């Protein structure tokens with residue numbers, strides 16, 4: 297069991313209307329069906345009501361929804377393209393849909409840990425796990441029911457050197473320690489630093505899905521091409537079988553660059569491009585500044601990350617990019 301963090305996410309549940317939208321059931325039907333799983337399907341905190349993740353899980357499972365059992369990493373060698381934002385919001389929304397999620401922050405900048413309210417240079421991080429000072433279970437912190445985090449800090453900056461100097465197989469430096477706790481979670485969501493580092497190679501070796509966020513600028517596109525090539529090389533070198541999913545973020549339909557680069561991506565990478573994409577939204581920065589998540593608001597950020605989450609979870613297929 298992970299140790300509990302002091303910080304908790306406010307209003308961490310799925311609203312009845314969001315559940316109704318996913319399942320296409322009327323509110324009355326939902327309330328009646330949910331009563332089988334809990335006498336009080338709605339919880340109320342700060343005068344808001346919704347369904348807690350555990351009940352959502354039981355309910356959706358009864359309807360035949362299945363939770364993937366996967367490691368999903370967010371990678372891109374170009375900085376600032378929304379890796380952390382996307383890892384955070386995908387993991388949180390998946391948890392609200394009932395998935396048991398472990399976040400792993402492998403960027404020494406520790407932005408993901410910060411977004412989840414964990415800022416402490418003394419906490420054990422991945423380098424301590426690699427050096428066998430602690431286990432994954434000991435390093436994991438419970439953020440919410442169903443959301444754990446193995447945080448990062450500047451202490452992880454020596455990770456690559458430790459891996460290169462160690463006699464152990466560096467390619468297994470993520471997959472091997474995870475073996476002992478994988479069965480506790482549905483999704484292991486990994487945020488990475490923008491580089492083709494040794495630790496990122498180990499992340500790729502552990503991943504079932506690599507999500508590559510891209511922005512509407514030329515440098516982002518160049519980074520994507522290089523990253524795709526590198527992943528292909530790793531695939532053949534280590535005999536891997538992961539899916540690459542490109543996630544278009546910071547899209548602004550009023551900008552020519554956004555429209556052109558999105559069209560280019562559809563043409564060049566259609567099979568890897570996620571159908572859902574993320575629009576530019578001030579809510580992303582506001583939510584981080586205010587220390588809350590985006591899913592209790594009705595903003596484009598919520599709508600877009602909800603669609604991305606459902607697409608990655610395989611929960612529904614009825615959305616397409618309209619240009």
Ligand SMILES: Nc1ncnc2c1ncn2[C@@H]1O[C@H](COP(=O)(O)OP(=O)(O)OP(=O)(O)O)[C@@H](O)[C@H]1O
Nearest residue numbers: 375376377378379380381490546575576577580581
């Ligand atoms: N859809 C969006 N609309 C507006 N701003 C966004 C959006 N997505 C991310 N941002 C902002 O862009 C900046 C970079 O995002 P983020 O930190 O997620 O990128 P990153 O790829 O993780 O960066 P790094 O490579 O430094 O780790 C942040 O300030 C974030 O708030």
Ligand SMILES: [Mg+2]
Nearest residue numbers: 379380403407
């Ligand atoms: Mg980041």
